[in-house]
Amino acid sequence: MASNGWRIMWVIAVYDCPMTSSEARKDYTIFRRSILQENFFQLQNSLYARHFPTMAAAEAVIQRLKINIPEGAQVAFFLVTDKQYGMTKEFFGTKSTKNKPEEPEQIALF
Numbered sequence: 001m002a003s004n005g006w007r008i009m010w011v012i013a014v015y016d017c018p019m020t021s022s023e024a025r026k027d028y029t030i031f032r033r034s035i036l037q038e039n040f041f042q043l044q045n046s047l048y049a050r051h052f053p054t055m056a057a058a059e060a061v062i063q064r065l066k067i068n069i070p071e072g073a074q075v076a077f078f079l080v081t082d083k084q085y086g087m088t089k090e091f092f093g094t095k096s097t098k099n100k101p102e103e104p105e106q107i108a109l110f
Contacts (some may be wrong), residue, residue: 027070
């Protein structure tokens, strides 16, 4: 079965966590680690993305991440299809930067 670019999903996580105290910084660290443990990769500061084979898999991970959102934080999960993500336009200055991956580094088997 061929993959369908309209069914394969990308989740882009964007967040703003105020760190006004040591407790808030600890909560932020827990949240950031949970994103990394779910195999998201960092595109920019507070901007992470991950590839998913289906919408259901993406929704399940979002539900797991939701419980670690720090109090006072603002988090948005953008769900876009592989086709939409492929139409992203990126521009880089003269300083060397990381490029977005062309394909997922790991194949999901379910």
